[in-house]
Amino acid sequence: MTLRVAVIGAAGRMGQQVAEAVERADGLELAGRFDVGDDLGDLGGADVAVEFTVPGATLANVLHCVEQGVHAVVGTTGWTDESLGQVRAALAVHPKVGVLIAPNFAIGAVLTMRFAAQAARFYESVEVIELHHPDKVDAPSGTAIHTAEVIAEARRAADVSPAPDATASALDGARGARVDGVPVHAVRLRGLVAHEEVLFGSPGETLTIRHDSYDRASFMPGVLAGVRGVVDRPGLTVGLEEILDL
Ligand SMILES: NC(=O)C1=CN([C@@H]2O[C@H](COP(=O)(O)OP(=O)(O)OC[C@H]3O[C@@H](n4cnc5c(N)ncnc54)[C@H](OP(=O)(O)O)[C@@H]3O)[C@@H](O)[C@H]2O)C=CC1
Numbered sequence: 417m418t419l420r421v422a423v424i425g426a427a428g429r430m431g432q433q434v435a436e437a438v439e440r441a442d443g444l445e446l447a448g449r450f451d452v453g454d455d456l457g458d459l460g461g462a463d464v465a466v467e468f469t470v471p472g473a474t475l476a477n478v479l480h481c482v483e484q485g486v487h488a489v490v491g492t493t494g495w496t497d498e499s500l501g502q503v504r505a506a507l508a509v510h511p512k513v514g515v516l517i518a519p520n521f522a523i524g525a526v527l528t529m530r531f532a533a534q535a536a537r538f539y540e541s542v543e544v545i546e547l548h549h550p551d552k553v554d555a556p557s558g559t560a561i562h563t564a565e566v567i568a569e570a571r572r573a574a575d576v577s578p579a580p581d582a583t584a585s586a587l588d589g590a591r592g593a594r595v596d597g598v599p600v601h602a603v604r605l606r607g608l609v610a611h612e613e614v615l616f617g618s619p620g621e622t623l624t625i626r627h628d629s630y631d632r633a634s635f636m637p638g639v640l641a642g643v644r645g646v647v648d649r650p651g652l653t654v655g656l657e658e659i660l661d662l
């Protein structure tokens with residue numbers, strides 16, 4: 417069966433590549449390209465909508481998809497417990513619809529988060545550095561926030577003490593932002609696409625886990641796996657790892 421796929425945010429950096437990837441993929445057909453100001457309507461009769469827009473627009477777009485009975489694969493950042501709760505409530509009224517929201521569709525980024533969660537309990541210190549192109553509108557990245565959260569959860573579960581830090585005075589921002597107690601630093605640099613380093617330290621050793629997306633092509637296999645997987649997963653799924661069975 418051919419799946420019809422709409423792209424929301426189709427004029428953007430991710431949306432353009434997703435539309436092309438859908439056109440090239442076996443068993444998928446592009447149902448429509450939608451961008452800012454377009455009426456989403458019935459999403460061109462799509463079975464699945466892929467949504468890569470901006471944090472301020474994504475919730476309304478996803479709720480529209482759910483109300484139309486269209487499954488959604490969402491890469492946009494900015495999700496909170498509250499906005500995820502609104503999606504769950506909408507899905508309760510449309511129980512056959514699936515929504516997949518993933519902070520990162522690159523396999524290496526998903527593995528980085530998994531490996532970081534595994535390593536977290538063994539080290540005293542941990543810091544996360546994310547590095548992106550300077551046109552990115554949010555900081556820190558959704559991936560870095562999720563990475564810090566899974567690390568913090570693993571450290572809590574293992575009763576690890578807060579990381580040592582003797583800093584007595586610092587310029588604003590010098591120690592990064594704290595996400596669930598984990599310092600997260602954001603770099604914006606022309607030439608970069610999307611990169612993340614997770615640094616762990618204990619007496620006498622460090623462990624660095626690094627992932628680099630040099631091209632947005634890195635996200636496409638994950639997005640297509642999400643499109644094919646979401647139709648058989650009613651309800652809300654957060655994270656590509658669920659679809660990849662990791
Ligand atoms: N999960 C993942 O693997 C990845 C996630 N991302 C995330 O995806 C999002 C998009 O990234 P990127 O493609 O680089 O961003 P872009 O700014 O290049 O693209 C966003 C597009 O969405 C459009 N848009 C804005 N508002 C709406 C709306 N209400 N309805 C429809 N379209 C709208 C924008 O139009 P205009 O420019 O005119 O405002 C733009 O064309 C970001 O949140 C980013 O962090 C990015 C890469 C990978």
Ligand SMILES: O=C(O)C1=N[C@H](C(=O)O)C[C@H](O)C1
Nearest residue numbers: 493519520552557558559610
């Ligand atoms: O804006 C981007 O480019 C990216 N955004 C996502 C994020 O904020 O984590 C995913 C990836 O890092 C690329």
